[in-house]
Amino acid sequence: MAAAADIRNRVPITVALMLATVMNSLDTTIANVALPHMQGAVSAAPDQISWVLTSYLIATAIMTPLSGWLSVRIGRKLMFMISIAGFTAASMLCGIATSLPEIVAFRLLQGLFGASLIPLSQAVVLDLYPPRQVGQVMALWGAAAILGPILGPGLGGWLTDNLSWRWVFYINLPIGILALTGVTLFMSGERQGKSRPFDFIGFAALTVMVGAFQLVLDRGPSQDWFSSREIWTETVIGLIGAYTFVTQTITAAQPFFHPALALDRNFVSCTVFGFFIGILLFSSMALLPPMMQQLMGYSALQSGLVSMPRGLGSFAAMFIVGRLIGRVDTRLILMTGLSLSAFALWQMTRFDLSMDSRPMIISGIIQGVGIGLIFVPLSTLAFATLAPHHRPEATSVYTLVRSLGASVGISIMEALWTQNTQVVHSTLAGRIVPGDPTVAASLPAMMNPANPAGLAALNGEITRQSAMVAYIDDFKVMLILTLAVMPLLLFMRTPALKPDMPHALVD
Secondary structure, three states: OOHHHHOOOHHHHHHHHHHHHHHHOOOOOOOHHHHHHHHOOOOHHHHHHHEEEEEHHHHHHHHHHHHHHHHHHHHHHHHHHHHHHHHHHHHHHHOOOOOHHHHHHHHHHHHHHHHHHHHHHHHHHHHHHOOHHHHHHHHHHHHHHHHHHHHHHHHHHHHHHHHOHHHHHHHHHHHHHHHHHHHHOOOOOOOOOOOOOOOOOHHHHHHHHHHHHHHHHHHHHHOHHOHHHHHHHHHHHHHHHHHHHHHHHOOOOOOOOOHHHHHHHHHHHHHHHHHHHHHHHEEEEEEEEHHHHOOOOOHHHHHHHHHHHHHHHHHHHHHHHHHHHEOOOOOHHHHHHHHHHHHHHHOOOOOOOOOOOHHHHHHHHHHHHHHHHHHHHHHHHHOOOHHHHHHHHHHHHHHHHHHHHHHHHHHHHHHHHHHHHHHHHHHHHHHOOOOHHHHHHOOOOHOOOOOOOHHHHHHHHHHHHHHHHHHHHHHHHHHHOOOOHHHHHEEEEOOOOOOOOOOOOOO
């Protein structure tokens, strides 16, 4: 329950929390279009620059369960102040980074500090307003949360083209300072509450497991996978972490992951479902900007503008789905969303280097609508059959798994793209015989393999074609995954909606 002073100041507090929400949600997409420019600035390989995205997602996933416990332990106001100040400072450090290790480390800090901003701000807003106003306020808050993914690509592209990629991080400074000022001046510092016991052994084991396996995925392509001692070491460490986590969960009196959650059919199937949705959504957002900029000659702004309709599609779908929940079988809504996502991915498998932006915009809108039809119904269904006292813990686990899906998906798709590019390049290049007059006659004069300049131009075009084939192969894999998760809908139940059943506009 909110303090009387907070209720009197709820408008400025709400504004401050919405600013923090926008700042956090903006960072889920704003950096994507700047990745090719960052790659050149820090001399990173294509699979390495994706660590800028995965490090943020992993840190957010790991910190989310701990942030709720900390907010009770030290108080919401202090937790907000630390989170906003830390996120803002980490954004500045990302902007001044001069190497890949630096920017990855500072993105980790961003994720650690930013993990609590959206769930805590949602909880505070719900406490500030009477029940009759909650729907309107949450709609406004939800609009702020979705505003970042909508505006992020276009804003990131404009900043990158007109200033530099560093400004996709510097833009957080004024927003963060305003949000911090609002929280400091208007939110009351409530007394520390009694926090529930926290399983630090289970949390540490989970952190080790997730971190080690993510390193395997990120470092594998450059280290030739299991021919490397480093990859074997990280795999063994990850397995030890997994064993410790499972053992602690089974034997601890207060485990990090309550075993009752694993017995709820809806929660388990929706959580697994959410893992794959994280792969589909974030992998597409990570792959498309580099494809447009490096293969098709788009500027950062152009690629950002082409990416924006995806967010607009999700925004429109979320308003539609709010009217459908409770009137239409939730599984039918999810099936529709999956089918639209699958159709969009099928369209993406037909991309080619001679197309204009129209196919990317159309498939982006369709995929955005599909994802928008999935998020809210999925979160509603995940918690529908859980006991109320398990829901706070379940929310953390659900968010953690979905974030893991996003980071794992990006790493896997980047690794597949790197490997397939090399394989296709080798296959195509093997068919070119420099001394063959038939080959020379079938190629433009500027690509004549008989002279060094022509051979270099020909190799550049083969590399470009190989990269495009590898992107299409990634889209095919995502299409297969989308079709593969459809049977999970058969394991879900749609109970009658109850007054105490949580369903958020944005999860």
